[in-house]
Amino acid sequence: MSYSEDELISISALAHYSYCPRRCALIHIEQAWEENLFTAQGRLMHERAHSETRETRGNITTARGLPLRSLRLGLVDKADVVEFHRQPASVAQPFPVEYKRGKPKVESCDKIQLCAQAMCLEEMLNVAVLDGAIFYGTTNRRFDVAFDDLLRRETEETARATHALLDAGVTPPPEHRKSCESCSLLHGCFPKALRPGRSAVAYINTIWDSL
C-alpha cells in the first residue's frame, strides 16, 4: 500500500498516539493544544533544531531541519538533526537525532518517532538506517536507539493505527493513566471525571472538588 501526498500525516502524530490515542485526537483532530512550561521549552528546542542548516566536522555532516517523507507509511515531517557518518569506501550512513526537553520515558513514543524518521530516510535515500539517538535536555545526554525488527513493527502498527484514528475523526474517551500527570492537556481532558461508566453526579463532584 502507498499513500498519496495529501494523505500524509505528521510523524509527531505517531508519538502522540503512542503516548495516548486521545491526546493524538485532541491535538490533530480537535486542534486542542495547551502550552505549558514543558511544551514551551520543547517547542523552543525544536525551533532551534528545525532551522535548516548543514555543517561538516571531520567525518560527520550534520543536517538540521531535513524534510522527511514516506509514502509507504504515509508520513511527513522534518528531522531535528540527521548526522551523515562518512565511512571509507561506502555511502554516508544517516543517523537521526531527536531532541526532547525532558528525560527518557517509560513509554516507547520517542523511540517510535525516531524509528519513523529512520524509515522515512531509508525510503528517501534507499539506504539502511540501523540506529539513531534521542537527546534529553533534563539529563543532558543522548541515548542510542537500535532500529530492530520489534521497534520497526511497532512503528508500522502505530502509523496504521494513527491513520485509522485520524481518518475516523472521532476522539476516544479518556482513560486515566500514569502519563496523564505530565500531559499538557490534562486540565482540558478530565481523564478521571470523564472515563466511561462514570455517573454524571460523580463527574460534577470531581469538577466541584477541583475548584
Ligand code: SF4
Ligand atoms: S490527560 Fe491522559 S487521557 Fe487525557 S489526553 Fe492526556 S494522557 Fe490522554
